[in-house]
Amino acid sequence: MLGRIFRRLRALFDRGALDRELDEELRYHLEREAELHLAEGMSREEARLAALRGFGGVTRAKEECREARGVRLFEDLWQDVRYGLRTFRKKPGFTLVAVLTLALGIGANAAIFSVVNGVLLKSLPFPDPERLVALNETTESGRATAVAFPDYLDWRAGQSVFEELAARMPAGGVLTGDGEPERVTGRLVTASFFKTLGVTPAAGRFFTEGEDRPGGGRVMVLGHGLWQRRYGGDPEVVGRTVLYNGESWTVAGVMPPQFDFYGENNLNNEFFIPLGHLYDQQWMNDRDSHVVMVTARLKPGVSLEQARAQLGALAARLAEQFPASNRGEGARLSSFLDDYVGAARPALLMLMAAVGAVLLIACANVANLLLVRAAGRRKEIALRVALGAGRGRVVRQLLTESLLLALAGGATGLLFAWWGVGALLRLAPDVLPRAESISLDGRALGFTFALTLLTGVAFGVVPALQTSKADLNDAMKSGGVRGGTGGRWLRSGLVVTEVALSLVLLVGAGLLLRSFWQLMRVEPGFEARDVLTLRLRLPDAKYTDVEKSVVFLKEVKRRVEALQGVRRVSLATGFPFGRASEHGYLLEGRPEPRQPSERPDAYVQWVSPEFHQTLGIPLLAGRYIEERDAADSPPVALVDDDFVRRNFPGGSPRDALGKRVRFGGDEEPWCEIVGVVGHARQNGLDEEGRPGIYRPWTQIRPDLAAGYTRAMDLIVKTSIEPTRLVEPIRGEVQALDRDQPLGNVRTLASLVEQTIAPRRFSMTLAAVFAFVALVLGAVGLYGVLSYTVAQRAREIGIRMALGAQRKDVHRLVIAQGMALALGGVAAGVAASLALTRLMSGLLFGVSATDAPTFVLITLLLLLVALVACYLPARRASKVDPLIALRYE
Amino acid sequence: MGLNKRTDLLQQGTLELLVLRLLRTGALNGWDIMQRIRVVSDEVLSITPGALYPALHRLEERGLVRAEWASSENNRQAKFYRLTPAGRKQLEAERETWERFAGAIDAILRDA
Structure with missing residues (x-):
C-alpha cells in the first residue's frame, strides 16, 4: 500500500526519472531483439528497424505505460487547464461575459442559500434540537392558541412521551441602579425551562423548582447579551442584586451565549425569572385564560406522531372533565423549528x-x-x-x-x-x-x-x-x-x-x-402619519396604588400636550399595530352561548378621551369618549362598524347606540354603547381582524386598574417629524421621575411598515x-x-x-x-x-x-x-x- | 486499433494471467517474458511487446508484481519483475475460476 502511494507521488512529481526508467527498459528490449536479428544475418540498421517493427508502436506503448501509472490524467488536466487559460486570454470579451453571467447566477444562489441555511436548515443551538416541540391548544374552529396554565399542569402530570415540559410568559420591565434606567424584555419561565432546552449556564446556576413558586424568592437569570452589555460580562454579578421594576432581584446565573429561542435580535431573551411568582393569581388557575406558551422535549425514540396521539388523548380527557372551559378544545404539537421559522x-x-x-x-x-x-x-x-x-x-x-x-x-x-x-x-x-x-x-x-x-x-x-x-x-x-x-x-x-x-x-x-x-x-382605518407611540412602564414598587400612577400619567399627558409640535396626546392600553387584548363579549338580550369560550372575540382597549381623534379614527354615530366618562359615571363603550356589521346585519351604526355590551362574567357591568367609530385594522393590513371595542380608561375595574395603569401607551400626534419629539418627551417624563425610561418608542408608521x-x-x-x-x-x-x-x-x-x-x-x-x-x-x-x-x-x-x-x-x-x-x-x-x- | 473493444479486454485479461503464470517460477525481465510467450502461444495470441509492457506496468500499479533493476545474463542492467504475495493469490484465484469455467464448457461439450 505504502509502496503504491510512493510510486503515485513519484509519478506525479518525478516524471522525468520515471520516463527515463521506462526508456531504459524498452531500450534493453529493443537491443536484445536487434541482437537476435543480427544473429539471423541482418545488417545492424536492418536489425534495429526489424526490432522496432516487431515491437508494435513504441510511442504508444510508452503512453499506455504512463497511463497505467495514473500519470496521464494529471498531465492532461494540467495541459487542458493551460490550454483553456490561453484561449480565454485570447477572447477576453467572451470570458468576461461568461464569467459575469455565471457569477450573477452562482452569487444569487449562494446568498439565498446562506439565508435558507441560517433560517431553515441550521440546527438550533440546543442538544438534540430535533426532539424539541412546541405545544398549543386549539379552539373548536381549529385555531391555535396559548395554553391555559392548569391544562399545562395536567398535561405535564399525565404524559409519558416527553422528557420534560416548560411553560413561559413574556415579561418586561425596567432595570434601574447600575447606570441608566433601561427597559428590558425577558421571560417568566418554569424551572423546567432550562432542562427542557438542555442549556447550561455560562456563569452561576439556573433556578430550582423550590424557587419556582409564589414567594419563592426573587431570583433572575440574565441573558448573555444583557450581561455583556450592562454588566460588562462580569462573573461577579452572580449573587448580586439588581433593581428590576423597583424591586431587588438576586442574579442566580447567566444564559450561554448561543441562545436562539424565538428571539427578535434576542430581545425577549434578556432575562428569565420564575413563572412561580404568578401561580397564586386567580387567572393563572383559570382554564379559560390561555396565557402560557409551552415547549417540550420528546423522550429519545418517541416520534411526533406518538406524542401527538397522547397529547390529543390528554386534551380529550380534559374536555370531558371540564366541559365548561375545555369542550371542543384540542392540542397541537409541532416541531420547535417549524413553529419558530415555519412562517x-x-x-x-x-x-x-x-x-x-x-x-x-x-x-x-x-x-x-x-x-x-x-x-x-x-x-x-x-x-x-x-x-x-x-x-x-x-x-x-x-x-x-x-x-x-x-x-x-x-x-x-x-x-x-x-x-x-x-x-x-x-x-x-x-x-x-x-x-x-x-x-x-x-x-x-x-x-x-x-x-x-x-x-x-x-x-x-x-x-x-x-x-x-x-x-x-x-x-x-x-x-x-x-x-x-x-x-x-x-x-x-x-x-x-x-x-x-x-x-x-x-x-x-x-x-x-x-x-x-x-x-x-388597504385603508387601515386610522391615520398613521406623524404619530409617535411609547410605553410608560411604571415599577410596582414605586407606583404602589392606582392613584399614584394616574396622577403621574395625567401630568405626563399635560406636559407633553404643552410641547412645541404636539397636536394631540392620548393614553391607552393599546393601539392599532401596537398591542391589543382579545376578550369575549356578550351583547345584552342575545342568547348566552353554552360556554364563555364560545363568545365572539373583540379587541378591547382602554383609552383616554381624544384617543380616536389622535389616531384619526372617524366617528360614525353617537359620540367619542369624553372627560365626563369618569370612574363613577355610568359605564360606556364605543364599538366599531365591524362590530355593527357582525351583530346588526344590514343595520346602520345608529342601531348599535343605546345597546349594552359586557365582557367577562356576571361581575362585569353592562356598558352602554354611546358611539360607533370606524374599524381600525389591528395586526396587519392583510388582516381584517376582530371588531374593536373601546372603553374609557377611568372605568377599568378597580382590581385590574393597578396592573393596567402601570403599562400605558402614550400616543402623540405631532405637527413636526415625530421622532424629533422623543428627546423633549423624555425630558418631561424624567423631570417628573428621574428613573423612568421610555419604552417601545416607535412611530406608528414604522409599526405599520414592520x-x-x-x-x-x-x-x-x-x-x-x-x-x-x-x-x-x-x-x-x-x-x-x-x-x-x-x-x-x-x-x-x-x-x-x-x-x-x-x-x-x-x-x-x-x-x-x-x-x-x-x-x-x-x-x-x-x-x-x-x-x-x-x-x-x-x-x-x-x-x-x-x-x-x-x-x-x-x-x-x-x-x-x-x-x-x-x-x-x-x-x-x-x-x-x-x-x-x-x-x- | 483494429480489434474491437471486447476482444481487446479479453486479450488484456489473458495476457495478464499469462504473465503472472510465467513469473510464478521466478523473476524475469520484459524480454525474457516476451520470448516465453512466443514459445507458448505465438500461434494463438498475437501479443506484441507494445501490449506486454503496458500490461507489466498495470500489474505493478496494482501491486501484483514488483520490479527491480538487476544484471541480466549478458551483464547488462535490465528491469526484472517478480510476483508479490498478492500476485500469487490473484494467480491462484484466476486459475480456479478458469478451471471451473473450462470444466463447465467441457461438460457441456461432452453432453452435446
Whole structure:
C-alpha cells in the first residue's frame, strides 16, 4: 500500500526519472531483439528497424505505460487547464461575459442559500434540537392558541412521551441602579425551562423548582447579551442584586451565549425569572385564560406522531372533565423549528426557486456562448481529432474549459454573495426569524462549490459533445464560421428555455408586486402619519396604588400636550399595530352561548378621551369618549362598524347606540354603547381582524386598574417629524421621575411598515432576480441573433444582390428572433400557470393566474425581445453584398 | 486499433494471467517474458511487446508484481519483475475460476 502511494507521488512529481526508467527498459528490449536479428544475418540498421517493427508502436506503448501509472490524467488536466487559460486570454470579451453571467447566477444562489441555511436548515443551538416541540391548544374552529396554565399542569402530570415540559410568559420591565434606567424584555419561565432546552449556564446556576413558586424568592437569570452589555460580562454579578421594576432581584446565573429561542435580535431573551411568582393569581388557575406558551422535549425514540396521539388523548380527557372551559378544545404539537421559522419558509423556498431559475438561465446563456464559440473552433478541434486525440479526450478538454469558467464565475459569485448576504442581513432582522444565524459559512461555501462544479458540467456538456462531433473534411472545407444545423436547433432551444424561465420569474415577481400594491391600498382605518407611540412602564414598587400612577400619567399627558409640535396626546392600553387584548363579549338580550369560550372575540382597549381623534379614527354615530366618562359615571363603550356589521346585519351604526355590551362574567357591568367609530385594522393590513371595542380608561375595574395603569401607551400626534419629539418627551417624563425610561418608542408608521416588511423583502428580491433574468434572457436572444446574422452574411448578401430591400432583411431577422421569443413566451405562460399556484399563499388581493399581470408581463417581455432583435437586424440590413460575397 | 473493444479486454485479461503464470517460477525481465510467450502461444495470441509492457506496468500499479533493476545474463542492467504475495493469490484465484469455467464448457461439450 505504502509502496503504491510512493510510486503515485513519484509519478506525479518525478516524471522525468520515471520516463527515463521506462526508456531504459524498452531500450534493453529493443537491443536484445536487434541482437537476435543480427544473429539471423541482418545488417545492424536492418536489425534495429526489424526490432522496432516487431515491437508494435513504441510511442504508444510508452503512453499506455504512463497511463497505467495514473500519470496521464494529471498531465492532461494540467495541459487542458493551460490550454483553456490561453484561449480565454485570447477572447477576453467572451470570458468576461461568461464569467459575469455565471457569477450573477452562482452569487444569487449562494446568498439565498446562506439565508435558507441560517433560517431553515441550521440546527438550533440546543442538544438534540430535533426532539424539541412546541405545544398549543386549539379552539373548536381549529385555531391555535396559548395554553391555559392548569391544562399545562395536567398535561405535564399525565404524559409519558416527553422528557420534560416548560411553560413561559413574556415579561418586561425596567432595570434601574447600575447606570441608566433601561427597559428590558425577558421571560417568566418554569424551572423546567432550562432542562427542557438542555442549556447550561455560562456563569452561576439556573433556578430550582423550590424557587419556582409564589414567594419563592426573587431570583433572575440574565441573558448573555444583557450581561455583556450592562454588566460588562462580569462573573461577579452572580449573587448580586439588581433593581428590576423597583424591586431587588438576586442574579442566580447567566444564559450561554448561543441562545436562539424565538428571539427578535434576542430581545425577549434578556432575562428569565420564575413563572412561580404568578401561580397564586386567580387567572393563572383559570382554564379559560390561555396565557402560557409551552415547549417540550420528546423522550429519545418517541416520534411526533406518538406524542401527538397522547397529547390529543390528554386534551380529550380534559374536555370531558371540564366541559365548561375545555369542550371542543384540542392540542397541537409541532416541531420547535417549524413553529419558530415555519412562517418564513414559503417565501424563502420561493426565492430559492427564483435564484435556481436565474442560474439555469445563466447556464443556458453561457452554453449558447460556448456553442457559438465552438463553431469558430471547429477547424482547430477537427484537426486535433485528426491528429489522434480521441473524442473523449476532446470532450474532456472542453469540459475542463467550462469548469474553469464555472470556477472563475463561482469565485466572483462568492464576492457577489458576500456583498449580498451583508445587504440581506441589514434587511433581515425585521423580516426573518433567526436572522443572526445567517452567514456565508462552511456549509454555504460547500454548497457554492458543489453548485459551481455542477454548473460547469451543466452548461459545458452539451456544447462539448456537439463540438467534438466535428468532422475534419467538413470543417476544413467550410469557411470556418458556419455551424451545423444541429447546433442551430440546440441554440434556439436554449433561447426558448431562457425566455420561458424569464417569463416565469417575471410573472412571479409581478404577482408579488401587485399583491404589495393591493396591500398598500388597504385603508387601515386610522391615520398613521406623524404619530409617535411609547410605553410608560411604571415599577410596582414605586407606583404602589392606582392613584399614584394616574396622577403621574395625567401630568405626563399635560406636559407633553404643552410641547412645541404636539397636536394631540392620548393614553391607552393599546393601539392599532401596537398591542391589543382579545376578550369575549356578550351583547345584552342575545342568547348566552353554552360556554364563555364560545363568545365572539373583540379587541378591547382602554383609552383616554381624544384617543380616536389622535389616531384619526372617524366617528360614525353617537359620540367619542369624553372627560365626563369618569370612574363613577355610568359605564360606556364605543364599538366599531365591524362590530355593527357582525351583530346588526344590514343595520346602520345608529342601531348599535343605546345597546349594552359586557365582557367577562356576571361581575362585569353592562356598558352602554354611546358611539360607533370606524374599524381600525389591528395586526396587519392583510388582516381584517376582530371588531374593536373601546372603553374609557377611568372605568377599568378597580382590581385590574393597578396592573393596567402601570403599562400605558402614550400616543402623540405631532405637527413636526415625530421622532424629533422623543428627546423633549423624555425630558418631561424624567423631570417628573428621574428613573423612568421610555419604552417601545416607535412611530406608528414604522409599526405599520414592520408588518409589511416581510412582503416588501420577498417582493424586492423576487423583482431583482426577475430583472436579472430578463436581462440575461435578452442578452441570450441578442447573442443568438447576432451570431445568426454573422453566419448568414453571405446568404443575406446574395439576397440583397438579387434585389432584396434593407427592410426585407430587417424583417427577416426580426421575424426569426420574435419566433424564438414567442415560443419562449408560450412555454413560459404555460409553466407560470402551473407554478404560480404554488405561491398563492404569498399573494394578497390577487389571484395566482391574474390576467392583467400575465398580459402585462408578456408584453414587457416581447418588447424587450424586440429591442434585443433590433440591433442584430439593423446590422444585417447594413450588410454590403460585395463584401459579404467576397468574404469566402 | 483494429480489434474491437471486447476482444481487446479479453486479450488484456489473458495476457495478464499469462504473465503472472510465467513469473510464478521466478523473476524475469520484459524480454525474457516476451520470448516465453512466443514459445507458448505465438500461434494463438498475437501479443506484441507494445501490449506486454503496458500490461507489466498495470500489474505493478496494482501491486501484483514488483520490479527491480538487476544484471541480466549478458551483464547488462535490465528491469526484472517478480510476483508479490498478492500476485500469487490473484494467480491462484484466476486459475480456479478458469478451471471451473473450462470444466463447465467441457461438460457441456461432452453432453452435446
